[in-house]
Amino acid sequence: MNRQMIRKNLSFRPALWLILILAAALQSCQPEDNNPDNGSTDNRDKFTGTWHVSENSQVYGTSAYDINLLKKGSDTLMTIENFYNLNFSNKVTVSLNGSGTAFNIPVQVVSGHTISGSGQVTGSSSIHWNYTVNDGGGDDIVTANYSK
Numbered sequence: 001m002n003r004q005m006i007r008k009n010l011s012f013r014p015a016l017w018l019i020l021i022l023a024a025a026l027q028s029c030q031p032e033d034n035n036p037d038n039g040s041t042d043n044r045d046k047f048t049g050t051w052h053v054s055e056n057s058q059v060y061g062t063s064a065y066d067i068n069l070l071k072k073g074s075d076t077l078m079t080i081e082n083f084y085n086l087n088f089s090n091k092v093t094v095s096l097n098g099s100g101t102a103f104n105i106p107v108q109v110v111s112g113h114t115i116s117g118s119g120q121v122t123g124s125s126s127i128h129w130n131y132t133v134n135d136g137g138g139d140d141i142v143t144a145n146y147s148k
Contacts, residue, residue: 043100044071044078051127051146055085059140067146078103084133084142086111094119105131112136119146 040046047069055063068081068088076095083092090111094103103119117131125148133140 042071042075043096043098044075046100046124047078047096047127049148051148053085053144053146055142055144057133057140057142069146083110084113084115084131086113103127103129105129117142 048071049069051067051069053063053065053067055065057063063085065082065085067083070079070081071077072079072093076098078094078096080092080094081088081090083090092105092110092115093108094105096103101121103121105115105117105119107114107116109115112135114134115131117129119127119129122128122145127146129142129144129146131142131144133142
């Protein structure tokens with residue numbers, strides 16, 4: 001090999017290293033998947049988290065507060081903490097239908113309140129609820145909108 005060929009090969013190596021370093025840096029700058037539910041087969045995943053509630057009660061009028069919606073046990077059950085603004089330690093169990101478009105609130109007693117009703121998913125980050133709450137003094141008919 002002659003000297004000219006050796007010099008050419010040596011001058012090419014730094015450029016190759018620079019290309020490899022830039023390629024590695026660009027690969028590490030790929031955007032992260034900020035949607036942990038992506039690819040999930042559990043319909044409940046998109047509903048899990050904190051929701052803002054706008055509630056209209058026949059007894060108490062309008063109110064706004066937050067709830068937590070959490071997965072519970074089987075693949076359709078969820079728990080709502082602070083339902084009806086009863087406190088985060090009080091939990092209401094709801095079931096999500098198989099298509100992930102509607103909720104059922106089976107009759108249950110939570111902190112002395114008999115609760116039942118239903119919810120309809122109205123958008124990717126909204127649920128409309130209709131429920132009845134009875135604290136022993138009569139039924140309170142309630143509508144609520146949950147939004148993320």
